[in-house]
Structures are given as structure tokens and as C-alpha cells.
């Protein structure tokens with residue numbers, strides 16, 4: 001199943017569509033939400049646990065009343081703490097509050113910090129239904145106290161939809177939020193579940209369905225997660241009658257006297273990932289040192305002073321450039337030459353990005369797909385912004401580069417974001433901290449090269465390549481390695497483990 005990623009606005013649009021066009025009542029959606037969350041909560045707690053449910057002023061609080069009723073009816077020990085005065089509870093939330101009270105439920109209206117503190121300390125589990133999608137600005141009186149007390153003394157925290165106080169969207173740097181151990185996300189994860197500075201507040205998260213129609217997601221949600229199901233569905237299978245030419249002839253340009261190894265890793269990864277033929281274009285001085293490390297590749301010597309080598313570009317199905325090539329003026333001229341003179345998919349990585357920055361507009365006029373694969377430092381350099389600024393709003397900046405320069409962007413990180421020039425965005429699901437090591441990007445460049453040559457859709461090729469890279473690391477860490485010792489060259493070998501899951 002496709003997992004969509006939504007902004008607050010997209011979720012409200014989906015909600016409105018469901019109510020106005022489909023005709024499902026808001027109270028029913030709240031009932032579904034509360035029930036679905038309760039079922040999930042039951043799997044996370046013990047029957048003997050004392051549960052305290054914090055409810056706030058909006059519909060997130062409304063979900064809390066349904067959860068309280070459902071669990072109370074199953075004989076769980078439930079206390080409700082309402083962190084706002086009665087008059088703040090309105091609409092569907094008030095309806096469910098009344099139903100809860102009519103069931104015999106009682107509500108503690110928190111007035112003193114000491115009350116909130118005592119009830120929290122005396123609970124095994126806190127369910128946080130204070131705020132959801134609707135949070136705006138700094139937390140007001142009452143809510144801030146509740147959030148601080150929960151963070152200080154709660155034993156275990158399960159947040160409903162979003163940890164309270166955390167923005168759903170990107171772009172907010174400062175906020176006060178509940179730190180959840182587990183978040184039960186309603187229908188679709190929000191953008192903040194994929195940002196470096198906000199994701200950790202969710203703890204572990206999982207989604208529940210409340211009956212919102214797929215058609216509404218297709219209409220309004222613009223992003224989704226790329227996981228094993230997507231990879232499996234669109235990964236091309238090798239034709240038994242195929243020959244090496246059918247799997248692409250790729251050229252990888254890079255390497256230099258001080259960084260000869262990266263280009264080898266790219267070539268090896270491309271071959272492991274299925275490329276038919278790989279040629280390494282590198283400094284003539286380097287070839288003797290590396291040729292024995294990748295005997296399957298062919299080599300094209302590039303004289304370091306020759307910025308316009310007579311490489312027969314037309315023979316290649318795709319090219320990758322930049323890995324370990326250094327920052328000399330000659331390297332810069334070579335990158336410019338390749339950008340201008342090639343008419344096949346071009347993947348620009350590492351130092352190639354540094355060189356291309358001086359004339360990004362040239363990318364716009366290329367007739368074939370151009371793919372840039374920056375890590376956050378490189379992306380910030382391309383945009384002339386700080387890394388911090390980039391990481392607060394990575395979806396926006398990825399889109400900005402993709403659309404301004406008509407390129408595909410693979411912004412590498414824990415949550416790698418892939419953006420097409422048409423504005424489609426996905427987040428890769430696989431990978432672990434073992435990939436945070438030198439050489440990892442070189443390996444990814446090779447997998448990208450191999451897949452771009454084998455898949456008709458460049459977008460799917462990029463998504464699958466990122467998935468394979470991360471999944472190889474995941475399988476290695478599960479089976480034989482740890483995220484501490486994993487090395488980029490191990491990941492090349494791990495590609496086989498990923499492919500074997502397909503057979």
C-alpha cells in the first residue's frame with residue numbers, strides 16, 4: 001500500500017473532501033479515529049496499566065474522548081485530564097465528550113500544575129491528545145504546562161496523530177513539543193515525521209486508517225514514501241535472452257591522484273546493480289593504480305591538462321561525473337564540457353556539484369535528464385544557504401532546485417528526498433546510520449547509474465536505486481554487520497542480498 005506524506009493543509013483538504021463530497025460526517029471520522037487508535041494502543045500496553053489521557057481544545061482532543069470511552073468500556077483504568085476550560089471544547093469534540101460523560105466517564109479539568117504532575121506520575125501510560133494538526137504559534141497557558149510536565153515525568157507517552165506542539169509542516173525551527181515514545185499517526189504521516197530536527201519527537205510511529213477515501217489522497221497528497229512494495233512492483237526483471245548491451249553501457253568520470261578509490265566503488269556498485277558495461281574515465285595517472293581493483297570495467301584515460309578529452313560520449317547510455325575528481329580548474333572545465341556535450345542522462349555528484357554551481361543555468365538547457373545527488377552540505381552550497389536553513393525546509397528547497405533548473409534532485413540523508421522536475425516528491429524508506437561514512441555516496445552514484453540505464457522511468461530508477469542502497473545496508477546490519485562497522489564496499493556486496501529477495 002502506498003504511504004502518502006501530507007502537509008497540514010493537504011490533510012485538511014482530504015478531510016473536507018471526505019465530509020463534503022463523500023458525505024462522511026466529522027463525528028463518524030472522529031469515532032473511527034478514536035477506535036483505530038485505541039486498538040493500536042491496546043497492542044502497546046498491559047491490561048493493568050493506569051492510563052491518563054490528556055485532551056486539548058480541538059479535534060485531536062475529540063479523538064482523546066473517543067479513545068477514553070473505548071478503553072474505559074474495555075475495563076482499562078482511564079483518567080481524562082482536560083487541559084483547557086469547558087467552553088473551549090466545541091463541535092465534534094464536544095459531542096464525543098458528552099458521549100464519554102454519558103457512559104459514566106469523569107473528567108479532571110487541570111487547574112494547578114501540581115494536579116497535572118501528580119496524575120502524570122501516577123500513570124503508567126500517558127496518551128497525548130492535546131494538539132494535532134491545528135497547532136499555531138507558541139503554546140498557550142495550560143497547554144505548555146501540560147507538555148512540560150509530560151516531558152519531565154511521564155513514564156511512557158503515546159501521542160495521537162502528532163506529538164502535541166510539533167508542527168506538521170516543514171519550516172518551523174522553534175517549538176515546544178511532547179516527546180513521544182510512540183505516535184499513532186492518523187491515516188498519513190505528516191512532513192515533520194521526515195525532518196532531521198522534528199522526526200525524533202515522534203518516537204516510533206505507525207499509521208491507522210480511519211476510512212478516508214483513497215481518491216481524496218490521490219487528489220490532494222503530493223508526496224509518498226518509497227518502500228519495498230514500490231521497489232518490488234517496478235523493478236525490471238532481467239530478460240533471460242538479454243545481452244550486456246541491453247543493460248546499459250555506462251561511463252563514470254571522476255577520481256584523482258588523492259582520491260582514486262571512489263570511482264572504483266562507483267563502477268563496482270554499477271556492475272553489481274546490473275549495468276551491462278562500465279567504462280571508468282579517469283586521470284591517466286590513476287588508471288594503473290586502480291585497474292586491478294575493478295577488472296570488469298574498461299578504462300578511458302583522461303590527461304589532466306586536457307579539459308576536452310575526445311571521449312566518444314555518444315556510445316554511452318548514461319554518465320555519472322564528480323566522484324573524487326577534485327576541485328582543480330581542469331576538473332571544472334571537464335564538468336562544463338560534459339554538461340554541454342552529452343545527450344544522455346547525466347548524474348552529477350560530489351565535486352561535480354561544486355563545479356556545476358558556477359553555471360547551473362546550463363543544466364536547464366540539457367535535452368536529456370540531469371540528476372543532481374547532493375548531501376545537505378552540497379545542497380546548501382548550491383543554494384547559498386546554511387545547512388541548518390536547508391534542513392528545516394528540505395522539501396521546499398529540493399522542489400526549488402528541481403523546478404528552477406529542470407533537474408531531478410536526490411537530496412541524501414536519513415530520509416533521502418527524491419524530487420522530479422515536474423514536482424513529484426518521494427522519501428526513501430530504507431537505510432541506517434551505517435551509511436554515514438565515506439564512500440557511501442560513490443556507491444549510490446553507481447547504483448543510480450545502473451538503474452537509470454535499465455528503467456524507462458528515470459524517476460522510478462532513482463527511487464529504486466536509493467531504496468536498494470539503503471536496503472543493502474539494512475540487510476547487512478540485520479545479518480552480519482552493525483551500523484558502526486559497515487563500510488561502503490560492504491554495501492556493494494549487500495546489493496546481492498537485496499536482489500535475492502526478488503527471486
Ligand SMILES: NC(=O)C1=CN([C@@H]2O[C@H](COP(=O)(O)OP(=O)(O)OC[C@H]3O[C@@H](n4cnc5c(N)ncnc54)[C@H](OP(=O)(O)O)[C@@H]3O)[C@@H](O)[C@H]2O)[C@H](O)CC1
Pocket residue numbers: 011014015029030033056057058059060061062063130131132133134135136137138139140143160161162186187212
Ligand atoms: N485527519 C482527519 O481526517 C481527522 C483528524 N482528526 C483529528 O483532528 C486533529 C486536527 O484537529 P483540529 O481541531 O483542526 O486541530 P487540533 O486538535 O490540533 O487543535 C486546534 C485547537 O487548538 C488551538 N490551538 C492552536 N494552536 C495553539 C497553541 N499554540 N496554543 C494553544 N492552543 C492552540 C486552536 O485554538 P485557536 O484559538 O487557535 O483556534 C484550536 O482550538 C487531527 O490532528 C486529528 O487528531 C479527527 O478527529 C478525525 C478526522
Ligand SMILES: [K+]
Pocket residue numbers: 060128129130131132159160161162163164
Ligand atoms: K497529539
